[in-house]
Amino acid sequence: MVFFMVSIKKRFKFQLLKDELLTAFQGDIKRIPSERDLCAKYKASRTTVRKALADLEDGRLISREVGRGTFITAKKRCHLIWFICVGTAPQLQKYFEDEAERFMEEKEEADIRILHIESRELVETIRSRPGIKIIFAPNFGYLASTGMLLPLNELDGFTNCLSFLNSSYIEWNESRDGQRRCYSIPLFIDTEVFAWNGDLARKAGIGDAAPRDWNEIVKWLEKVRKLRNKGKDVYGGLLSATGKKANHAPPLSYYIAASAGKNFITNQAGNVVLDFSSGREWLDFFHRCHETGQLFIETEYSDVSPLFNGNILFAFRAGSWIMQQKRNFPEFPLRLSPIPPSKADTSPFSITSAVGMGIVNETGKSSDATITGWDFIRHLTCGRDSQRRLVENYFGIAINREVFTWQQAQRQYAPFMQSISTGTMRCDHPIQHGIMKIMRIYFDKALKGEISIDEAVSRINETGEIQAEIENDRSLV
Structure with missing residues (x-):
């Protein structure tokens, strides 16, 4: 299940309650307390609780059994990953939702949630959200300078990932220790x-x-x-x-x-x-x-x-x-x-220009959930089908070499390809x-x-x- 919220300030309380219920009552404790107990526990109104439960039931994440109670039916997804879109085109939200659904069908442990925020909300979002955070944003040079991002070139499969991409558009940053590190992978160029x-x-x-x-x-x-x-x-x-x-x-x-x-x-x-x-x-x-x-x-x-x-x-x-x-x-x-x-x-x-994706480095080391987040980035970029869906249904010039070559042969993209050929990054x-x-x-x-x-x-x-x-x-x- 993918959750999409337009901003922190506009988050519905029932959405947060849904997240909490799916997290708190997994594992051995699958029975959800009564509506009255939930109201007291989470200081929520009866209307909010009922709306949260109704949404979960519609999504087949819970089931209600007369005389027995309400139970979690969704399989536990242990790798919580927030995909945070920072000041980027809202038209892409449907693309990310669909791709997250496809990815989670293959990765049962992945729990990817899409969040669209303004740049001023980024620090608060990182601090308040548990789990792995992937940032999707332009201008990664500024983010890289803060030291908040994980060097992607230190993750397994990085070199293999580059073999699928137009690597000339991958940005490398010179760290203060003199090392060159890559903190982001573009979803597309433009x-x-x-x-x-x-x-x-x-x-x-x-x-x-x-x-x-x-x-x-x-x-x-x-x-x-x-x-x-x-x-x-x-x-x-x-x-x-x-x-x-x-x-x-x-x-x-x-x-x-x-x-x-x-x-x-x-x-x-x-x-x-x-x-x-x-x-x-x-x-x-x-x-x-x-x-x-x-x-x-x-x-x-x-x-x-x-x-x-x-x-x-x-x-x-x-x-x-x-x-x-x-x-x-x-x-x-x-x-x-x-x-x-x-x-x-x-x-x-x-x-x-490029709009890239990077992983927030909160622990100083990678975990299994970090690798799942990295796998999602590779799904979006190395995957030919994902990149083809992006450029055919939305926009962008593919970072994926195979899809880029396909775009070059399409007449409608000719002006963009001409501009890129003499473009300055x-x-x-x-x-x-x-x-x-x-x-x-x-x-x-x-x-x-x-x-x-x-x-x-x-x-x-x-x-x-x-x-x-x-x-x-x-x-x-």
């Missing part, structure tokens, strides 16, 4: 592409081709302005809101395009260095786009991209999730291409979180003309260099 409405582009007199460079994107926006001047209800470019209170990252793929594939954070001789030399070109381009007055700013997350409304010409960036959404709009004239280069006749570059160093917050604030101010481009670049450089200096000093301690 990249960003340029997406547009083919029919709307033709109506605007643009044609069928993707923009060759950033200047052409600005020209697209100017053509939309002419349509709006004629009374047409259309918008130009879709861009996620940034700023101090926004959660969206600025469009980093365009920075990577401007820098010809160079990250703004690099590691030189063991020191973190900020190189924001392409920042002015990046910020100036988006300010020019904003000046046209034809941007559609998405301020809130939605399950479906506003691009599918039909009155927005293009989205500056889209991940492979747009393929999943397209299945709900089979007639929508979606067109995709790699992120356009900043200048014509130059190579396109984009950013590549997103920097996962802990410092990037702080610098990203700075960039988000000053990108928004420069976009809207609240400060000059030069001032925005100066502030990002100045504050980012201070953060890099602090991080380098910390690493010496």
Whole structure:
């Protein structure tokens, strides 16, 4: 049985009671006390107790016998494993639930429960939950630096696991003792592409081709302005809101395009260095786009991209999730291409990222339950069928070599494969979180003309260099 809860704050008390009943009355004690006794023992209302018992009965985990009482019928699963999704796409919950069910059919000792939380809830979750914890999250560089994760390369079967995967996307971390360790395995990789409405582009007199460079994107926006001047209800470019209170990252793929594939954070001789030399070109381009007055700013997350409304010409960036959404709009004239280069006749570059899985290291050593958790990670990644279900029914570019090769042969994935071939892996160093917050604030101010481009670049450089200096000093301690 898989339990899914959207957050710690929203947990239903009856769900916690169900967990407790299945744990407390296993083994030799299989008879559950009366409703009155349960109310007293767990300080719960009669309604809560009845709801918990009814859910367990519906799931065939308990049976009620007239005159005898209520008994646990589920087989004891001794390896409790929490699969904790941290700030990741909620669309994947069904995938994880289904895969956990499949895995538990083969592993009778496994008790896998899926939990979706926000990043701020992670510490509380780890402290409050018994059992093994697997974290599914982006940005494992930050988590690895805390020392809270188990080195996966020290587990049996690690080398064999890599033989099934695109190992070039496996991240290795340099520990303070000089050893290289792997703390996470990606479930999938992804990249960003340029997406547009083919029919709307033709109506605007643009044609069928993707923009060759950033200047052409600005020209697209100017053509939309002419349509709006004629009374047409259309918008130009879709861009996620940034700023101090926004959660969206600025469009980093365009920075990577401007820098010809160079990250703004690099590691030189063991020191973190900020190189924001392409920042002015990046910020100036988006300010020019904003000046046209034809941007559609998405301020809130939605399950479906506003691009599918039909009155927005293009989205500056889209991940492979747009393929999943397209299945709900089979007639929508979606067109995709790699992120356009900043200048014509130059190579396109984009950013590549991974969402990985790691095991919390609470005891300093592995146990049988830890191995079961590791086996579940391998089920999700090494298993061809599991990876195929992921990319066919949800989204992502497979980390599994065999499924990746299959995707390469599919026409609809061609723009993503082109982007990955020249993609730059997103920097996962802990410092990037702080610098990203700075960039988000000053990108928004420069976009809207609240400060000059030069001032925005100066502030990002100045504050980012201070953060890099602090991080380098910390690493010496």
